Amino acid sequence: MGIAENIEKIRAEIDEAARRSGRTGGDILLVAASKMNGAEAVRAAVAAGVDACGENRVQEMLQKLSERAYDGAPLHFIGHLQRNKVKSVVGKVNLIQSADSPELIRLISAQAEKLGIVQDILIEVNIGGEENKTGMALQYLPEALDTAAESAGVRVRGLMTVPPISAESEKNRAFFAQMRELFVDIGRKKYNNNIIMDFLSMGMSADFRDAILEGANMVRIGSSIFGARDYTK
Numbered sequence: 001m002g003i004a005e006n007i008e009k010i011r012a013e014i015d016e017a018a019r020r021s022g023r024t025g026g027d028i029l030l031v032a033a034s035k036m037n038g039a040e041a042v043r044a045a046v047a048a049g050v051d052a053c054g055e056n057r058v059q060e061m062l063q064k065l066s067e068r069a070y071d072g073a074p075l076h077f078i079g080h081l082q083r084n085k086v087k088s089v090v091g092k093v094n095l096i097q098s099a100d101s102p103e104l105i106r107l108i109s110a111q112a113e114k115l116g117i118v119q120d121i122l123i124e125v126n127i128g129g130e131e132n133k134t135g136m137a138l139q140y141l142p143e144a145l146d147t148a149a150e151s152a153g154v155r156v157r158g159l160m161t162v163p164p165i166s167a168e169s170e171k172n173r174a175f176f177a178q179m180r181e182l183f184v185d186i187g188r189k190k191y192n193n194n195i196i197m198d199f200l201s202m203g204m205s206a207d208f209r210d211a212i213l214e215g216a217n218m219v220r221i222g223s224s225i226f227g228a229r230d231y232t233k
């Protein structure tokens with residue numbers, strides 16, 4: 001199947017899960033996770049109406065930006081952002097989904113202030129508490145929020161997570177539910193306008209239905225749109 005057909009099928013599945021959770025497909029943003037796919041494939045996804053494109057690697061993103069692959073869709077950075085790459089990303093993307101430490105938030109903010117902009121970010125949470133996994137441990141979340149509240153160059157728009165890879169769907173539903181609780185709790189707290197809980201980004205090809213059932217309103221889908229990634233290249 002082609003990219004447009006894949007997206008049509010995914011949209012129908014998103015709509016079904018959304019309806020089961022009292023919403024409609026229109027309430028869920030579909031981000032095409034386009035790592036390892038070239039500009040042509042990205043353009044096809046944009047033409048088929050994805051809500052945004054998400055990239056993991058800075059070099060790859062800059063290459064595709066130079067090819068104008070994302071024209072017509074917002075661009076998100078969804079991969080681990082190294083401190084020395086902050087300058088290459090801030091201001092070039094609409095949303096950094098992977099702000100995963102208080103220090104990174106400070107660096108993003110400083111760079112944004114230099115450019116005279118406010119960078120939208122999501123805070124990435126390591127909800128499974130896995131070692132060697134991106135996202136911040138839960139214990140750092142209060143500090144990250146306080147840092148963001150004081151940082152004029154960033155605006156937190158929500159939370160993102162990649163849960164542990166699990167064979168049992170029930171287990172990941174519990175992680176998704178926990179994220180949803182954090183999302184609601186933080187939204188109720190009285191921070192300043194730097195912290196707005198708009199987006200709960202969770203769910204990938206294998207688990208986006210579960211994520212939506214537990215409250216995700218943004219899903220990041222790669223292989224179901226573009227086909228399996230070829231790691232031999």
Ligand SMILES: *Cc1c(COP(=O)(O)O)cnc(C)c1O
Nearest residue numbers: 033056078204205220221222223
């Ligand atoms: C690759 C990636 C996705 C998409 O994964 P698929 O399983 O291919 O849908 C989503 N989020 C992040 C952060 C990714 O790196």
